[in-house]
Amino acid sequence: MKKLLLSVFAVSAMMTQAQSWIAQPTNFPANYGIDEMVIIDANTVWTFPYDGSGTANSYPKMIGRTTNGGATWTASAVSGPGSNALFSDIAAIDANTAWIVTAPFAAGTNANRVWKTTNGGTSWTQQLPGYTSASFANHVYFWDANNGWTSGDPTPAGSKFEMYKTSNGGTSWTAITTAPTAISTDEFTYVGIKKVLGDHIWVGTSQGRILHSPDRGATWTAAYSPVLDFGGVITTGSSGEMAFSSASKGLLIAVDGAGSPATATASLYESSDGGANWDLITPTGTFYSAGISYVPGTANTYVTTGSNFQVTGWMGSAYSTDGGHTWTSIDTDEQRTKVQFLNPTTGWAGQFSDGPAGTRGIMKFSGNLALATSETAVKSALKVYPNPATDVVNVTSNKKIEYVNIIDLSGKRVDGAKGSQINVSNLAKGTYILQVNYGGGAVENTKLIKK
Numbered sequence: 001m002k003k004l005l006l007s008v009f010a011v012s013a014m015m016t017q018a019q020s021w022i023a024q025p026t027n028f029p030a031n032y033g034i035d036e037m038v039i040i041d042a043n044t045v046w047t048f049p050y051d052g053s054g055t056a057n058s059y060p061k062m063i064g065r066t067t068n069g070g071a072t073w074t075a076s077a078v079s080g081p082g083s084n085a086l087f088s089d090i091a092a093i094d095a096n097t098a099w100i101v102t103a104p105f106a107a108g109t110n111a112n113r114v115w116k117t118t119n120g121g122t123s124w125t126q127q128l129p130g131y132t133s134a135s136f137a138n139h140v141y142f143w144d145a146n147n148g149w150t151s152g153d154p155t156p157a158g159s160k161f162e163m164y165k166t167s168n169g170g171t172s173w174t175a176i177t178t179a180p181t182a183i184s185t186d187e188f189t190y191v192g193i194k195k196v197l198g199d200h201i202w203v204g205t206s207q208g209r210i211l212h213s214p215d216r217g218a219t220w221t222a223a224y225s226p227v228l229d230f231g232g233v234i235t236t237g238s239s240g241e242m243a244f245s246s247a248s249k250g251l252l253i254a255v256d257g258a259g260s261p262a263t264a265t266a267s268l269y270e271s272s273d274g275g276a277n278w279d280l281i282t283p284t285g286t287f288y289s290a291g292i293s294y295v296p297g298t299a300n301t302y303v304t305t306g307s308n309f310q311v312t313g314w315m316g317s318a319y320s321t322d323g324g325h326t327w328t329s330i331d332t333d334e335q336r337t338k339v340q341f342l343n344p345t346t347g348w349a350g351q352f353s354d355g356p357a358g359t360r361g362i363m364k365f366s367g368n369l370a371l372a373t374s375e376t377a378v379k380s381a382l383k384v385y386p387n388p389a390t391d392v393v394n395v396t397s398n399k400k401i402e403y404v405n406i407i408d409l410s411g412k413r414v415d416g417a418k419g420s421q422i423n424v425s426n427l428a429k430g431t432y433i434l435q436v437n438y439g440g441g442a443v444e445n446t447k448l449i450k451k
Contacts, residue, residue: 019319019330019367026064026353026361027075034350034362036192038092039342043069046092047362048100052352059086059105063121067095070348070364075356080115080124084108088191091142096120099170101140101150103191104133112137114150116170129164129173131155137162139194139203145169149217151179151203153188161189165217180211180220190231192338197244197294202275204230204240210275214247223276226269226411227254237264243302245294248274251302251324253289254411265435266443267411268324280411282433282447285327286318291339291349295319295369298344303369305336305349317349321372328372336363344370384434388449391425395436397444406448407433424450 026032032049039045045066051058061081066073078100081087085102092098097118104111112131115124131137135152142148146169152162163176182188186206193204203211208227213220227240237258244250252269266289269278288306295301300323306316316332317339334351341347345368353361381398395404397420404422406415409431415424427450434448 019365019369019372021317021331021336021349021363022366023351023360024066024070024073024362024364025359026073027356027358028060028062028064028353028361030353030355030358032060032062032353032361034338034348035087036090037338037340037348037350037362038090038098039340039346039348040092040094042342042346043067044092044095045070045348046090046098048087048090049353057105061085061087063090063098063100064362065095065121067120070362073362074121076121078115078121078124080126081113082109082111085111085113088138089140089194091140091148093142093145097145099127099140099142099148100124101137103135103137103152109133112152114140114170114173127170127173129166129170130175131162131164135162136188138189138191141194141196141201142169143199143216147216149176149201151189151217154182157185158182158187161211163217176217178219179217180222183207183209186234190233193230193240193242195242195244198247200244200247200274202242202244202250204242206231206234208235208238208240210242212275214274221276225252225254225275226267226278226280227252228256232258239289241289241292241304242275243292243294244275245298245300245302245323248272249300249323250275251292251294252278253287253292253304255289256411257413264437264443265405265407265411265413267407267433269411270324280409280433281324282445283320283325283327285320286316286329287320287324287327288316288318288336290337293339293341293347295341295347296343298370301344301369301372303330303339303341303347303349305339307335307337319369319372321369330367334363341365341369344368382436382444382446384446384448387447388451389424390451391423393422393424393434393448395420395422395434397436402437405435405437407435409433424448 031053033052035050037047084106110133112135114127137152163179164173229235229238230240288304290307291305317330337350339349347365
């Protein structure tokens, strides 16, 4: 199912470090953001936009492409998909060859199709994996010119997830009969909630499960995660983002209650078994939840991005070189949405276009994360006392504190209060996470011990 809204829950900011971003113009219409992107090499990147203006049922049929590292970007219309079709996902293997999978946002001609270009997007050829008009196609990925995979929601609801594979570039597709089965009629997958590393595929569902294939979709396992709903359609205010540095190690960001700021929480988890199980992290410093990417070529470096259009200080990006335990800010001055890295020196993050004659739309990374270190010496102005505590806890910061949440080590919110003081006398003895919300989605975590 199409993920209509990107997560904009950003977590607190620190000092700007040497790593930075350089704006590049995508030449998309004004307010168009980056929906999905594929980095082929240091020169070649494919992407397609979404309409960030909030206009109902506005789904652009355009692609963006650069072949010179973003010095120039070409924005071009894609003809062929019906008027009721939206772009769900994009895959590419070089500067000329790419695939787009489409799905319906309204009734009409069957919009569930795969479209292929072999001339850099000048023209597109329709492919028919097997989706029917009742389907909703979410994902497409190609490992090379021949071998690819596409998946959609269970059809009918509550049955097996629709998945197909090809070994001839999409000329013909075969149904994957070993695809996982939904646990209810309310379980489906989301556009954008997909990670691929080598032969491994991970997909998040509306019931908080992670579907995992270690062999390009041939076999699957499914496990519940701390996320209630990866896209927030069934559980309002819930969302999740994940990334993996290896077949076993990964990070997961779980947001809950984003529709009600006074109870919103953002939690970070790590896995050492490919996403089957997750352990809560109490991180130091900044992390964001609009997007997350592992940085290939590093041992355990990740980048997260944040987006909140209301206040500049609640937007930005950060990196961690120790698997998410310590975060260092890259910037805090603009919206950052989707993020992806090719290597420690090459990566892009989404923002919003200021029009075809503008100067922005996507951000190119400038720096070297292979040389970066997480600066644990940079301390936050947040103070919590007494800690350990028995009854009343006081919280001070150089920012205005809107409210404070107490979260147990499973990630569940157990108490909260407005302002800079909270009574914890009714809490059981133990260790908790005290999460300070500065408003607008800006959050900072610290550890609290209840005596």
